[in-house]
Amino acid sequence: MLYFIGLGLGDAKDITVKGLEIVKQCSRVYLEAYTSILTVGKDALEDYYGRELILADRDMVEQEADEILKGADVSDVAFLVVGDPFGATTHSDLVLRAVNAGIQYRVIHNASIMNAVGCCGLQLYNFGETVSIVFWTDTWRPESFYDKIKKNRDLGMHTLCLLDIKVKEQSMENLMRGRKIYEPPRFMTVSQAAEQLLEIVQNRRERGDDLAISEETICVGLARVGAEDQVILAGTLRQLASCDLGGPLHSMIVTGHLHPLEVDMLQIGCPGRNPCIKYSYQDG
Amino acid sequence: MLYFIGLGLGDAKDITVKGLEIVKQCSRVYLEAYTSILTVGKDALEDYYGRELILADRDMVEQEADEILKGADVSDVAFLVVGDPFGATTHSDLVLRAVNAGIQYRVIHNASIMNAVGCCGLQLYNFGETVSIVFWTDTWRPESFYDKIKKNRDLGMHTLCLLDIKVKEQSMENLMRGRKIYEPPRFMTVSQAAEQLLEIVQNRRERGDDLAISEETICVGLARVGAEDQVILAGTLRQLASCDLGGPLHSMIVTGHLHPLEVDMLQIGCPGRNPCIKYSYQDG
Structure with missing residues (x-):
């Protein structure tokens, strides 16, 4: 199994x-180690479980899946995923491989x-499509998530924005030279996400677009949800761009119609909320 | 706390x-006992936890919240909720009461x-607004959930339909006479939900509406998700109307664009899926 x-x-x-x-x-x-992280590391988990964990990075899950599945038809193998196992596409892939190999x-x-995002007080029923916000580079600055947020807001729905995680990322030079040297992990902060969104708002305004979001739109920043030191901040998009919510992981919500x-x-x-950013009723 | x-x-x-x-x-x-149920009852939980649980029905949570909060400023009180605590509105209400009473x-x-619905293989990212389908009566047959499903489908999104639960329901006669006599709990099945939806499809067709859903739309029925005997069935809406997925709780998904x-x-x-209903590619 x-x-x-x-x-x-x-x-x-x-x-x-x-x-x-x-x-x-x-x-x-196996411990899946590329779509998310806990506030504690592999060592703390090994200590607590009293057993060794095998780190499974993206390369391993995508290219050495047979290794993970080996013997799972006659013995039990576990694949641990931070959060719930069905957040990320790649686990569907592993399920399909298992089923095709006759493994239950x-x-x-x-x-x-x-689902835990509901702790901020926004009703889960009122969320539309979830979006991902990726780190922009000098040459790649996708704005497609803005259009999805717009669609949700047009329907009065909130949007959960999942923020980029870069683990085992190679620099362009190391990639070109085929050197398996990796950059330190990076986790997008609420402030970085808000800044990218503000830039898009500015771009769209200059183009004369009908704005779905403005600097005054109420957003919610969430950090380390579920951990002892979780922080949840509600404020305008502009306010969130200058907030510091501490260590990873961060997420952000762009609100729609508020009940x-x-x-x-x-x-x-919520517990741990910093009262320095006040909720404003002047949301457009 | x-x-x-x-x-x-x-x-x-x-x-x-x-x-x-x-x-x-x-x-x-306290054990919240009106928005959902586990496949095991209060007795099994008490045995496992080794302690007594106080059943909190809707009346208690809404009218005797002070009783629940009593002493929680100086000692620890737990409020247990099936699933995650932030699915249902009323728990926000209890949070607000606690905070206003100075209780952490x-x-x-x-x-x-x-979130567990992701186990059927549909990506959580591709879900739009969640809807509730309530039991129709002879005189009250709301169709508003259809319009929400239509909005989601227009955007290519899937719709999770939460199905009605009637716990501690009074008959009209007992309600009028003020008698606290309750009907047996009722849980809407996938088949009942599909039948109500089919009836709306038929009504809209007769009115000449542009149909967002037809008898051939691919839907997914889910029963007892997360339990040993969970069942997940994919089929057309018409097929789901005649399926029997066994005991509660059931949920249904109306798919949007399928990847x-x-x-x-x-x-x-998924494990436990009954292969008798085949997936059809002929979805409109």
Whole structure:
């Protein structure tokens, strides 16, 4: 059996009791290490589980999937994923490979940012399509996520923005020379995401577009959701561009139509909310 | 401290390790019993936790919230919710009451249908607004959810349909006479939801509306997601209207634009998928 086990969002103890029991009994345990991270690292997880974990980076999952699946028809193998196992496309790929190899699989679900984001007080029912915001480079500055946010806002829906993670990234030079030397991991902050969005707003204004978002649109910054030191800040897009929410992971919400109960929740805030950025009623 | 603890979706062991530790240490533990259910009941949870649970129905949470919050400023009280604590509006209400009473709170997240639904192979990113489908009566047959599904489909998005739960429902006669006699709990099945949707499709066709959904639209029925005996079925809306997925809880997805990887996943199916309903490519 191949078990896909969600680890939740905070630390080692956010695994479910069922998930922990399975981890302890499997013959091999892989830790997916490229779509997200916990606030604790591999060592802390190994200490807590009392067993060795094999780090599975993107190359391994995509190119050496057979290695992961080896023997899973006769023994138990676990594949651990931060959050819930069905956030990222690549795990569907691993499921399909398992099924095609005649290997049974089972999913042990857990919280992911896709549902835990509800803790900020915005109703999950009122979210439209989720978007990803990627790090811009000098030559690649995609704006497509803006159009999706616009569509959601036109329907009154909130938009969860998942922010870019760069793990095992090669510099252009190292890539060209085929050197497997990797840059330090990078995690987009709420401030960086807000700045990119502000630039698009400015671009669209100069073009004379009908603006779906302005500097005064109420957004919510979230950092380390589910961890002891989570921070949630509501403010205008402009305010969020100059906030510092600390270490990764960050996410951002662009609000749509706000229900009075949602406004109340954004104002009183979740635990750890920094009261220095005030919620403003002047949202357009 | 008031702890909101998600129980996940399956049985007693789907609580997180952190959640279980807190349950064991709190002075009182409430079990929210009106927005969802586990496949195991209160007794099984009490046995597993080794402590008494106080059932909190809707009346209690809405009218006796002070009772729940009593002493939570000086001791620890837990409020257990099936799935994740932030699916339903009323918990925002309890959060606000706690904060206004100067009581700190913390959330222990878990899987909910809002993210676990990804196990069927449809990408969570591609879901639009979630809708609720309520039991129709002879005189009350709301169709508004159809229009939301239409908006999502127009954007190519999938729609998660949460199906009605009636717990502690009074008959009209008992309600009028003020008798607190309750009907047995009712849970809408995928088949019932599909039938209501088919009736709307027929109504709209007779009116000459532009149809967003037809009898041949690919839908996915899900039952007991996260439990050992979960069932996931993909088929046309017409096929789902005559399927039997067994006991509660059920949910349904009306698909939007399907990515090839999503089609692959729907075809091979999740564990427990009944192969008798085949995926059809003839979706409009």
